Amino acid sequence: MSNNGNGKIKPEMTFWERLYFPEILHGMSITMKALFRPKFTRQYPEERWVPPPVFRGRPVLVVEDETGVERCVACGLCARVCPSLAIQVQAAETELDKERYPVLFEINMLRCIFCGFCEEVCPEEAIIMSKEFELTFADPKDAVFGKDRLLTPRSKLEDRLEFLKQYR
Template sequence: MAIKIVVRRPLTFAERTYLPQIIAGLKVTWDNMMRPPVTLQYPDERPAIPKNYRGVPTLVADTNIRITPGEISETSDNAHVEKAPKEFEINMLRCIYCGLCQEVCPEEAIFLQSQYSLTGLTRESMVNNKAKLYELGGTLPDNHHKWDKKKEEAEKQAGGQH
């Protein structure tokens, strides 16, 4: 076996000092420095929320009904419904904002609001009971797409009866 000796060529001044690499890095830095910023100064600037954004789940009371869902008196015939929850709460630590609770709500009272910043200091403060959910949701039936669809359907039915 023959041993082949490989002779390295000597490095140039630029290769020894890494000047081409430093200049390339400074060019990238300069290009990024001249671009407009893409971040927001969060507490002062708020991002634009899409129309169908799924945020915090809340309960919304309808202004047209006298009894809100879950507030039926004990003397009523419907007081002992078989599958009614004894207590109603949403644990925001486990919520993944999927919207399934909104879809399956038989009273159509659960809505995912456009509120995206919900914080708490303790775990207990992140579990929202019915009173807290009503406080977050309020009475906003006209701000939701579901009510718009129902109004359109009612208008079509009323228009077809004449």
């Protein structure tokens, strides 16, 4: 080791290293080995990735399987907390026990930043980050997801609900 003046320590090279050619051959042996290593490529459209429960995909509304009613009580907390103002909720009264339900629930997926604050703030565990991440639109109007596309049966979201129970 020698000090080259600016405080950095520069390792000294051996004679063989300074000859350079043996080192080239060494490097070539490394790249040759790399040629036969297993490849990491996933053939995307055919081979799809299933994200783990920690993954935050697009937010969805949970619907109970038994009753077919969404959990949401239209409190509007998600709309308040949303940093990118992507959520719009309009409440109305209902005969059911929960008394209130959203007539209109819209998430603008062009604004959503997948932060998961809505999920965190929701008192009813009614809005949940799903595993869906392949979102493409041909028209900005298509990017506004209404209740028709947000409502998801609970049976499809068990993973995430279990995860939330454990880690939050």
